[in-house]
Amino acid sequence: MSNLLENKQSRYLPLLLILLTMVNTIGGSYAASYIINPNNTNVSFAIERFKSLSMTGGFYQVKGQLQYDPILKAGDISLIIPINSLDTGSKGFNKNLKGVDFFDIQRFPSAHFQSTNWYFNKSKVTRVDGNLTLHGVTHPISLTANEFNCYLNATAKNEVCTGVFSTTIDRTKWNINKHSWFGLTKNLDLNVHVEAMKQ
Incomplete structure (x- = not known):
């Protein structure tokens, strides 16, 4: 037996x-891992000022990693955003935004986005959910995928993924409250431009 x-x-x-x-x-x-290209990855923003003027700026030299598999319809992205790279085109406004009343770069030199879920319509990426850590506070956000493609880059002779994502956040949830009731609206429109090269 x-x-x-x-x-x-x-x-x-x-x-x-x-x-x-x-x-x-x-x-x-996942099928492939990619390294974020900081030279072509940034987070731009627009904020309404005095209910008429829209101030724009961005954070640059964003670093991170991407994993993506279109067959399994799975992805993961992690971004480290250096707050000191903030640039609005105005030295005075830059100084104010980097100060203690807003982003307070001495205490919080970077922000971090970590995805939690990717959504697809057939093979097309439609949305990426994740957690945004900013100003020492973490909250979930949803990024609408306006564009996301992976292709063979002839110049780099390697596979590259590029994406454009957008969302609107309420900055007061991250305790950035200055002038939220007068002067600068609390809503911040974000556009995330990503380029990543296959490892």
Whole structure:
């Protein structure tokens, strides 16, 4: 009887190992990993001033990583946003926004976005949800994917993914409250431009 059981176990063991390998492959990794190109990745913003003028600016030299698999319809992106790179085109406004009343770069030199869910319509990326850590506070946000494509870049001779995402956040949720009731609206329109190269 024991010999019969051992024979059955030995017959099914290779099949079990194959199934476990398939599960680990599907659930544990993506098809491709990419490094964010900081020279072509930035977060631009627009904020309404005195209910008429729109002030614009951006954060530059954004770093991070991307993982993406169009077949499994899965993705993951992590971005580190250096707040000191903020530029509005006005030195005076830059200084104010970097100060303690707004982004307070001495205490909070960087922001971080980490995706939690990717959404697809067929093979097209439509939305990316994640957590934004800014000013020492973390809240979930949703990024609308206005554009996302991966292609072979002839110049780099490598696969490149580019994307444009947008969202609007209420800055007071991250305790950036200065002039939220007068002067500068609390809503901040964000556009995230991403370029990543395959590792």
